[in-house]
Amino acid sequence: MTTESSIRRLIDLSAAGETALTEELLRNEPDLARGGWGYFSPLHFAVREGHRETVELLLRYGADAAEKPILSWQDSLLQKARDRGYVDIEALLRTHLERTLQVKPIGDTTAELVRAGKGAELLAWLDEHPEAVQAGDERGNTPLHWAVMTRRMELIDLLLAKGADPLAKRSDGCQPVHLALDGDYFYRPGRDLPAEAMRDNRFLLGYLIGKGVPYDIFIAAAAGDAAKMRELLALEPQLANARDTAGRSALYYAAKQGYAEAVRVLLDAGGEPNLAERDASGGAALYAAVRGGHAECVKLLLAHGADPNAEIEASGNAVYAAMQEGAQELLELLYAHGGTVTMAGACALGRVDLVGELLAVNPAAANDGDYGPLAQAASCGYTSIVKLLLRHGAELNGPWYASNYLVYAFRYADNEMVELLLRHGSDPNVSNWLGISYLHLAAKEGDIGLAELLLNYGADLNAVDEEYGTTPLGWAAKYGQAEMAEYLLRKGAAIEPADVPEWARPLAWAGRRGHHAVAELLRSRAKGAV
CATH class of the missing domain: 1.25.40.20 (Ankyrin repeat-containing domain)
Incomplete structure (x- = not known):
């Protein structure tokens, strides 16, 4: 069975609550518990369908209860359990998150103070709630993670003085230092950083080392410290192919920064450029070197067998990267070593x-x-x-x-x-694998022109999705799109569709999400229909 077919089978078993068969599959392939397909995990389906025993089993095998929603319409697992009234599953998830990642409600408050850069308020808050310095938000980010992401050195100092753990891991294994090394997918400098924040993360990396973060081979590689790398590899040769807790290799960090000697040290020590790492089943070092325009590193990696066609999650291969960067010399090198552009690229x-x-x-x-x-x-x-x-x-x-x-x-x-x-x-009625139609998505965005176009071509006004169990009107209610809700009602959308459970009806979604204008609209139309 291939990895993809295994994960699809695990998803099906989890959704069905087949706990015994789920455990049988996980005993043979335990890593599947943290896998996923189409941005959804087996745990997601076990929670969605209310199978407490299966949820418990998946958590025991290492499933990520703090998985961060990737898609704009994706809810967290806690939210999913809460919406459906699965009180026992919500409690199970909360207990697990607190035990494994110290996720507590107090963590969200602390994170907000750090993001806002409110040093005085943060200090007062920590004096009143000393346990908050270690508490995680719902993804497991500690206050120190947020201080590094927002690049606020004064808050890093404050938190460390208050006992923050510089090695704390969030749900994806990232420690604060990894966010200085490689950033965060969901919080990006060019988009999210406040104007006054430090722009150069390399200084922040050195600052954390100075504050006592262990100087390991991954950081040495990112710093281009070939001498330190040789010293560490002499003691532990297996480090050439190790992955840090964030799932990255030293070879990736060295190649990304363009440190050819560091790359050479790792390759000479047996480093394999095609071994799987985070978001890269065929290795990420070559792609990173191409993106950085580091020709010498590219040459070294290709000479040691790096695959020019290895795909990076949602980012194409190295040939695509070279074309996008306009790096003709690198493109020629990649083609000479068997690289090809894909049709999608x-x-x-x-x-x-x-x-x-x-x-x-x-x-x-x-x-x-x-x-x-x-x-x-x-x-x-x-x-x-x-x-x-x-x-x-x-x-x-x-x-x-x-x-x-x-x-x-x-x-x-x-x-x-x-x-x-x-x-x-x-x-217009072809839905995705979760039964979500184009009209559902148009309703979420409140795009009336798009909804009208879809309806003109025959979109089903009352289609019910499997993910949230509701109609496009339910989605408009869930996301507070009052004008869209009114438009759909004018078109004849059912206020209380017969094939939708009580918890998933439009009025229930509006009420839970606090969208009072939509709720009032639905109530008034329901009264008028009587």
């Missing part, structure tokens, strides 16, 4: 010439992958490529998981791309 780059040539050789390539060519072209607004793919038989109504080509086309306010695809045969 060519579409994302807007290279209609490459797309045309690839389709001429292999017309079936129009349908490569779940987030394949059409999704990339539609996402980037490349209409000419979309039309070319359609002429070569791009599949419009196949199964999809989190998002697909039409969902990506939603981002364009004029809806021209969406209408083009609908005219060519996109079925």
